[in-house]
Amino acid sequence: MTTPAVSIQALHKNFGSVQALKGIDLEIEQGEFFGLLGPNGAGKSTLINALAGLTRPTSGSLKIMGHDVITNYLEARRRLGVVPQEVVFDPFFSVREALIFQSGYFGLTKNDLWVDELLDTLRLTDKADANMRSLSGGMKRRVLIAQALVHKPLVVVLDEPTAGVDVELRKSLWRFVQSLHKSGHTIVLTTHYLEEAETLCDRIGIIDHGKLITLESKQELMSRGLGQKLTVSSNSPLPDVPTELQRKIVNASEFQLELRLRREQDSVIDILDQLRAANFQIDDIGVETDSLEDIFVQLTSEQAL
Amino acid sequence: MIGCYTLFKKEMARFGKVWFQTVLSPIVTAMLYLMVFSQVLEGRVEVFDGISYTEFLIPGLLMMTVIQNAFANSSSSLIQSKTLGNLLFILVAPISTLQIFLAYTAAAVARGLIVGLGVLLIALLYVEVPVYNFGIIMLFAISSSAVLGALGIIAGIWADKFDQMAAFQNFIIVPLSFLSGVFYSIHSLSGIWQTLSHFNPFLYMIDGFRYGFFGTSDVPVGTSFAVVIVSLTVLSAICYRIIDTGYKLRQ
Known part of the structure; x- marks a missing residue:
C-alpha cells in the first residue's frame, strides 16, 4: 500500500471560541486530482493553511507523503507546493529573482533551467526581469504558481488559483494544472468555480461549517440520485398538476411547469404520461441533469438546516 | 544551510536595492552629527586625557549608527x-x-557593519582615530549589532502596524542609544543619572567599542562584553521561541 499524498486525521482548529475545523479526516492518494469545495468561511483555507504549516492545528495530525507537518516539517514542506489564495509578492525583486530565491529556500542552487521552463510554460519569459510591482494581477498569480513549483513538489495545493482571473487565463491555468497532474503531481484544488472542479477533479470533498460533509468521486457525487430537472411548456394554459406530482414542483406558471426528478426513482417517460393523462397539452420539454453546482447547493443547504 | 544562506542573501539584496535610504542616508546623518558636535565642542570638552572631543565622539557615533x-x-x-x-x-x-x-540576524549585522564602515571612512578624512585593539572593536561591533538585529526581529514580529514600529524605534531605540554615552562620558553625569545609565545596555556596547579605539573606558571592558553577551543570549532565546511557536507569524 502506497503512502497517501495527504493524510489528515481528527483535525480540529479553534480561533478563540470559533471552531473553524471540527474533526476533519481525509486521505488523498498519490496522483489524485482532488477538489475541495465549500462556501465562504467553511474552513477550506484554514485546512490548506494547516497543511502548509501556516496555521497550527488545535489537535489532530496532518502528513504530506507520510511526513508530519509539525514534527517533521522540513521533510513535509520539501514535498509540498502551495499557491496561496491572496496575490502576494515581494516588491523589491524581479520575477526571476523571486524564483531563484524561492529555489534557494528549498535548497536548490542550480535551478535556472527549471526556472526558465516554468517562465516559458507560464508565459512569463518576457517579464522575467521585470519588477514584480509592474506585473498585472494575472501575471502575479502565474508567478505565485511558478514559486510553488520551483522545487518540483510531489503535492501541489492550489487555493482558489483562478479567483478573479479572466476566462482565457483561467482556461490556460486549467491546462497547465492538468499537465502537472499528468506528469505525476498530486493536485489539491480549492475553488469556488464548481465548473472547475467538475472539469478537473477525480474526487471531491465538500467542507461546510468546519466539517467534511461529502467525500466522493466526481462520478459518485454526480449520480447521487439528486437527478434532473424536467421543464414542460405549453402554448395553452396548463391544467392543475396531478396530486402525486405536486411534491416534485420546483416552479409553476400558467404556461410552464418545472419538476425535479430523482434519478433512480423517477422516469421522465412515466412523468410525461401522467401529465398527458391529466390533460396537459405539451408543446415542448427540457431535461437538465443536475450540475455539481446544484448538488453542492443542495448538500450545503441541507447542512445549514 | 542553503535555505538559510539564501534568506541571508535575499535580505542583503533587499537593503542593497534601496542603498540610498539604507546605507547612504544614515552615513550622512552620522556625519552631520560629527560636524555639528565637533564644531561646537572641540577644544571645550576633553573627556579622556589626551584625546580630543572629535576623536572621542567618532567611536560612539559609529556604534550608534551600527x-x-x-x-x-x-x-x-x-x-x-x-x-x-x-x-x-x-x-x-x-x-x-x-x-x-x-x-535575519546576520543580515542585520552586515548592514550595521557596512554603514559603520562608511561612517568610519568618511570620519577618517576628518580626524585620525587611534586603534588600540582592532579585535575588540570588531567583537563589540558584531555582537552589539547582533543584539539589535535580534531585537529588530522581535519588534518586527510583534508590531502589527508601522506606527507601532515607529514607536518602538522612537521611544526605545533612539533614546537608549542617545543616552548611552555617545556624546559624553557617563562620569560627567550627576549621581542618579549616572546610576540610571548603568541600566542601559547600549552604554556597554558603546563603551566597550570605544575601549577598542582608546584602551580606556568608563566601565571595565570585560563587564561591557559580559552585558552584551547576556543581552544577546536572552534576546536570541526570545527570538527563537517566538519564531518557533509562530507567534504572530502562523495562526
Whole structure:
C-alpha cells in the first residue's frame, strides 16, 4: 500500500471560541486530482493553511507523503507546493529573482533551467526581469504558481488559483494544472468555480461549517440520485398538476411547469404520461441533469438546516 | 544551510536595492552629527586625557549608527514582509527556526557593519582615530549589532502596524542609544543619572567599542562584553521561541 499524498486525521482548529475545523479526516492518494469545495468561511483555507504549516492545528495530525507537518516539517514542506489564495509578492525583486530565491529556500542552487521552463510554460519569459510591482494581477498569480513549483513538489495545493482571473487565463491555468497532474503531481484544488472542479477533479470533498460533509468521486457525487430537472411548456394554459406530482414542483406558471426528478426513482417517460393523462397539452420539454453546482447547493443547504 | 544562506542573501539584496535610504542616508546623518558636535565642542570638552572631543565622539557615533541600522534592517524587513504577505514564501519553505533567526540576524549585522564602515571612512578624512585593539572593536561591533538585529526581529514580529514600529524605534531605540554615552562620558553625569545609565545596555556596547579605539573606558571592558553577551543570549532565546511557536507569524 502506497503512502497517501495527504493524510489528515481528527483535525480540529479553534480561533478563540470559533471552531473553524471540527474533526476533519481525509486521505488523498498519490496522483489524485482532488477538489475541495465549500462556501465562504467553511474552513477550506484554514485546512490548506494547516497543511502548509501556516496555521497550527488545535489537535489532530496532518502528513504530506507520510511526513508530519509539525514534527517533521522540513521533510513535509520539501514535498509540498502551495499557491496561496491572496496575490502576494515581494516588491523589491524581479520575477526571476523571486524564483531563484524561492529555489534557494528549498535548497536548490542550480535551478535556472527549471526556472526558465516554468517562465516559458507560464508565459512569463518576457517579464522575467521585470519588477514584480509592474506585473498585472494575472501575471502575479502565474508567478505565485511558478514559486510553488520551483522545487518540483510531489503535492501541489492550489487555493482558489483562478479567483478573479479572466476566462482565457483561467482556461490556460486549467491546462497547465492538468499537465502537472499528468506528469505525476498530486493536485489539491480549492475553488469556488464548481465548473472547475467538475472539469478537473477525480474526487471531491465538500467542507461546510468546519466539517467534511461529502467525500466522493466526481462520478459518485454526480449520480447521487439528486437527478434532473424536467421543464414542460405549453402554448395553452396548463391544467392543475396531478396530486402525486405536486411534491416534485420546483416552479409553476400558467404556461410552464418545472419538476425535479430523482434519478433512480423517477422516469421522465412515466412523468410525461401522467401529465398527458391529466390533460396537459405539451408543446415542448427540457431535461437538465443536475450540475455539481446544484448538488453542492443542495448538500450545503441541507447542512445549514 | 542553503535555505538559510539564501534568506541571508535575499535580505542583503533587499537593503542593497534601496542603498540610498539604507546605507547612504544614515552615513550622512552620522556625519552631520560629527560636524555639528565637533564644531561646537572641540577644544571645550576633553573627556579622556589626551584625546580630543572629535576623536572621542567618532567611536560612539559609529556604534550608534551600527546598532540603529542593525535594528532597522531586521525590523523593517519583517514588518514589511508581514504587511505585504510575502513572508509566506519563507514560512512554507523548509527553513528551520534557527536558520531563519541566523539569516535575519546576520543580515542585520552586515548592514550595521557596512554603514559603520562608511561612517568610519568618511570620519577618517576628518580626524585620525587611534586603534588600540582592532579585535575588540570588531567583537563589540558584531555582537552589539547582533543584539539589535535580534531585537529588530522581535519588534518586527510583534508590531502589527508601522506606527507601532515607529514607536518602538522612537521611544526605545533612539533614546537608549542617545543616552548611552555617545556624546559624553557617563562620569560627567550627576549621581542618579549616572546610576540610571548603568541600566542601559547600549552604554556597554558603546563603551566597550570605544575601549577598542582608546584602551580606556568608563566601565571595565570585560563587564561591557559580559552585558552584551547576556543581552544577546536572552534576546536570541526570545527570538527563537517566538519564531518557533509562530507567534504572530502562523495562526
